[in-house]
Amino acid sequence: MxxxxxxxxxxxxxxxxxxRSNGYDGASLSELAEKTGLKKASLYHRFPEGKQGMAVAVLNYLGEWAEENVFNILNDETIPPAQRLLRGLDNIRVLYSDGKNACVLRAFSLGxxxxxxxxxxxxxxxxxIDAFKTIGKSFGLSEGKAQKYAVRTLVELQGSLVVTKGLNDLSIFDQTxxxxxxxxxxx
Amino acid sequence: MxxxxxxxxxxxxxxxxxxRSNGYDGASLSELAEKTGLKKASLYHRFPEGKQGMAVAVLNYLGEWAEENVFNILNDETIPPAQRLLRGLDNIRVLYSDGKNACVLRAFSLGxxxxxxxxxxxxxxxxxIDAFKTIGKSFGLSEGKAQKYAVRTLVELQGSLVVTKGLNDLSIFDQTxxxxxxxxxxx
DNA sequence: GTCTATAGCTAGATAGAC
DNA sequence: GTCTATCTAGCTATAGAC
Structure with missing residues (x-):
């Protein structure tokens, strides 16, 4: 080979x-090819399903990264809750580059x-939500409260990324x- | 004429x-023409600056709507704070159709x-943020606290729209x- | 596996008749 | 002011040489 x-x-x-910086419709094959350093035809060789296949690969990659570095850590009951939380949040900072990166789930939520x-x-x-619910329960929250906390946490996370980008102010992500x-x- | x-x-x-449902890149002239009931050339007659001009008109329209129905109400010191808050929040529900509508500021934050x-x-x-800061101060918050509350409020608002759309669950917007x-x- | 070249289409935008 | 017709450039995607 x-x-x-x-x-x-x-x-x-x-x-x-x-x-994640252009959304699905906004991401053009020209830019995808240019940024990867491959020609368009070569990209199609790697991803026979075309642009949609590339987007799936992106979703899978980030999903696995989050599972490994965020969900599994928040869910790991062999570690004290506070430590799990801090390590999970640290990796969230990495995932979003301290607020500079958008979330692909949000970027794909249009058109x-x-x-x-x-x-x-x-x-x-x-x-x-499930991961934050688990750690909420580890902190002693009831099922219902843990669920509510978890939803609010995701809401705050997503919102902070939106506002951080809109105001171009990383302190908002940090503070959140x-x-x-x-x-x-x-x- | x-x-x-x-x-x-x-x-x-x-x-x-x-x-707002497609973002700037994702909104095509064909769909803009179809939905308005005008042909593309007629749209260009109304908006000589083209697609960008249409987007500006959208931003201005929604900005004025928010100013009139949200900011001015939250800022109206002739009305008791609690009443102002409730009326402002009611109009926010209208603006976003109880969570069904996206925010155009967010939709335009890509590409x-x-x-x-x-x-x-x-x-x-x-x-x-300024509008929520004003009402925070009316509720007796200090300058610094009012600012922090206001930023968090916008974060929660934006985040709730993202998660509401992503999970297709209007109760998240409502609860937020x-x-x-x-x-x-x-x- | 990567490339050049190009097909086929749709994008945003315009000319000119009415 | 609205329309049909059309332009050019860009799009996603493919064919076929190496």
Missing amino acids: RPQKVLDKEIVTKLVEVF SGLELFENQIKNGMTQW LKDIESKYLNK | RPQKVLDKEIVTKLVEVF SGLELFENQIKNGMTQW LKDIESKYLNK
């Missing part, structure tokens, strides 16, 4: 950048992205994560 | 629908929309507005 000019993982991480990826978006957000932290620690 | 087939205001409200309308987005969000309400009433 002829060696790949660009490794799969490298390609996907480049695709991630384009899709044809919403129609094509409705289920992936719903499942992704549900996983976030601190608020989430103390909400659980002083529940 | 030959009478307009479609009134200006009717056109803009149709443009609003297309832009070329972000580059073209960076200032309008920033100014729009700042107005929201109730939370905002009690946050101020029980400050």
Whole structure:
């Protein structure tokens, strides 16, 4: 087999950048090709399903990253809750580059992205809520309270990314994560 | 003058629908024409600046609506704070159709929309924060606390719209507005 | 596996008749 | 003021050489 000019993982991480800053409709194959360093035809060789296949790869990649670095940590009952929370929040900072990166679930929630990826978006957000629900219960919250806290946490996270981007002010993302932290620690 | 087939205001409200559910890049002239009931060339007659001009009209229309129905009410010091808050929140429910509508400031925060309308987005969000800051002070909060509350309120509002859409669950928007309400009433 | 070249279509935008 | 017809540029996607 002829060696790949660009490794799969490298390609996907480049695709991630384009899709999450432009949304599904706004991400053009020209830019996807340019940023990955491959020609359009080569991209189609890697992703026979075309643009939609690339978007699926992006969703899967970020979903797995979040599962490994956020959900699994928040859910790991062998670690004290406070420690789990802090490590999870740290990785959330990494995932969103301290607020500079958009969330792909949100970026895909418009136009044809919403129609094509409705289920992936719903499942992704549900996983976030479930993970925060688990840690809420570890902090001693009731089922109902843990659920409510978890939804509010996702709401705050998503909202902080929107407002951080809109005002171009990273302190909003930073402050929101601190608020989430103390909400659980002083529940 | 030959009478307009479609009134200006009717056109803009149709443009609003297309832009906020598709974003700037995702809104096509074909759909904008179809939804307004005008042909593309007629749309260009009304908006000589083209698609960008239509987007500006949308931003202005929604900005004026919010100023009249939300900001001015929250800022009206002749009315008791609690009453102002409830009326403002009611109109926010109208603006977003109980969570079914996206926020155009967020929809434009991707791709070329972000580059073209960076200032309008920033100014729009700042107005929201200022209005909530004013009412926070009316509720007796200090300058600093009122600012922090206001930012968090906008974060929660935006986040609730994202998550409401992603999970297709209007109760999230509803609950968030109730939370905002009690946050101020029980400050 | 990557490339050049291009098909087929739709995008945003315009000319000119009525 | 609205329309039909059309332009150019960009889009997603594919064919076929290497």
